Amino acid sequence: MDSGGRWVGGNRIALLENGEEFFPRVFDAIREAKREVIIETFILFEDKVGLALHAAMRAAAQRGVKIDVLVDGFGSPDLSREYIEGLTSVGVRMRVFDPGKRILGQRLNVFRRMHRKIVVVDGELAFVGGINYSADHLMDFGPKAKQDYAVELRGPIVAQIHQFVLRAIALGDKGPRWFRRRLKRAPPVEREAVGETEAIFVSRDNRRHTNDIERHYLAAIRAARQRIVIANAYFFPGYRLIKELRRAARRGVDVRLILQGEPDMPIVKTAASMLYHHLLHAGVRIFEYCDRPLHAKIALMDDQWSTVGSSNLDPLSLSLNLEANVIARDRAFNQLMWERMDRLMRESCKQIGEADLESGWSGWRLVRSFFIFHFLRWYPSWLGWLPRQVPRLTPAEVVALAERREQREKNSQKNGKDAVTPTEVA
Structure with a gap:
């Protein structure tokens, strides 16, 4: 997957410190989106931050904005079915990177995680950094609140980041070949210079960009x-x-x-x-x-x-x-x-x-x-000897249904009766 790899001038960059600066800017950008929002994050928790993001995405989707969300299966394992269906029911496409099954209650899919934190809005505005969508990035969380940073970007570099996240979805979905071929051939949309910053977008993956x-x-x-x-x-x-x-x-x-x-x-x-x-x-x-x-x-x-x-x-x-x-x-x-x-x-x-x-x-x-x-x-x-992980994205509603079925099967074994309905199996 191409990660840009070249310096691009004409950008504007702003530093965002902690959730107090980051979350309002991202949520406002989603509320103001006209066409498209793409979000990648390692952690999305169903706390006050996750619920605020949920509300912003639902409102945007209901007015016709195309929204894609990618979360990591290890970092975001506990999203409820209600949370997921609240998004997918209004057209949000939510995917989980490598949703591993728990064994004896433990998550064992530790290695080769999707650890990126990226937001792209309308192909014109991007956020990149280390801040997840969880309340522990806010000062009022207490002594365990995290100190962290992200950047907000406008300008030509956003076109590179936009192409990157689109390819991540296409490759992970293993979607229609014509779509992936078209995406590979399509050059990034040129953006006008808006500032003086030279920037380069750099990624690490387990294929072409390992270091x-x-x-x-x-x-x-x-x-x-x-x-x-x-x-x-x-x-x-x-x-x-x-x-x-x-x-x-x-x-x-x-x-x-x-x-x-x-x-x-x-x-x-x-x-x-x-x-x-x-x-x-x-x-x-x-x-x-x-x-x-x-x-x-x-x-x-x-x-x-x-x-x-x-x-x-x-x-x-x-x-x-x-x-x-x-x-x-x-x-x-x-x-x-x-x-x-x-x-x-x-x-x-x-x-x-x-x-x-x-x-x-x-x-x-x-x-x-x-x-x-x-x-x-x-x-x-x-x-490097560990198995190379091919990106595997699973619709979040499929993951939620599988987890619910698994839990009900466990309960049925304890209670000695079958609790899985034919509708859920289908």
């Missing part, structure tokens, strides 16, 4: 001469990224990492902290964000290059999941990103120093460092 996002990170790190700031929720990158960050710090670049200090999953901090010695000794500065869980996937290099998207710097995002980032070359946007990150580091982070590390070079630490080093060096190749 595109990582390659852009590596190129930007190698080119950096002044500063590198990376804020990343799940940080356990491959050997090449660690090596280039160390090299950058040693040649005098101000390299800063903003990582989780109050993680949503404790193993995240444990994994990242295993790299602290290796990074600090090369001059990399590490800041742990301590206000609440950090969910960001953003970075800036020098005074122009910036990226916002869904891709973490960990094994899942770099080697398995389907991801999407926008990279921008824009001094004003880069400066805004720097001001937000600088404020985060000054007001909400703890800088990690030598005193915070384990003292002494014990035999266990030497052994552990050896294995971590080689794991980081080779894990992309190892994970």
Whole structure:
């Protein structure tokens, strides 16, 4: 699937921080849509955010807007039949990426997830980032509310993103061949320049674009001469990224990492902290964000290059999941990103120093460092051996019906009577 792969000028980009800025803009865009809305998201929960999205989509569909929604089967497993039918009954096409069955109540379809977060409205406006549709992206959720970012885009880059999401639907559906052939041949609709931002849309998949996002990170790190700031929720990158960050710090670049200090999953901090010695000794500065869980996937290099998207710097995002980032070359946007990150580091982070590390070079630490080093060096190749997942999209109403049937079959076995009706089987 083509992910653009070329710089496009003439765009306008805006940074959206947390759900307070992101959700109102997306919901307003859906309400104002004239022809089409396409949404891809890893998580859609049936909470106040999910219900607000539901209402906005229903209203748009009822006035004739074509709406397509793609959610991930692992990330969004608990949508009710009523929620789904409330959308499909007014013409919303809702699909689930790889809806795996639960075994002993556990979701086992962990690998190669559809982790992208994209919205395209009328082929003219796009949102790309790391924010899911769930209430834990709002401050009033409490101490576990996530800190995260997305971008709003207008201009020629939106045509690339629009073509990308259309192809994702066509390929996943394995729909009519004539439609897929026409889509492949059709060039993106040219959009007028509306700003000064150069942008590139980059995706990671399990076919042609297996390491595109990582390659852009590596190129930007190698080119950096002044500063590198990376804020990343799940940080356990491959050997090449660690090596280039160390090299950058040693040649005098101000390299800063903003990582989780109050993680949503404790193993995240444990994994990242295993790299602290290796990074600090090369001059990399590490800041742990301590206000609440950090969910960001953003970075800036020098005074122009910036990226916002869904891709973490960990094994899942770099080697398995389907991801999407926008990279921008824009001094004003880069400066805004720097001001937000600088404020985060000054007001909400703890800088990690030598005193915070384990003292002494014990035999266990030497052994552990050896294995971590080689794991980081080779894990992309190892994970590449896992079966390549062909995108499989299933209509959400089919998934909901299958789950309901399965639950009723379980209940009937407990009660000793058949609770599945012929209508439901059909």
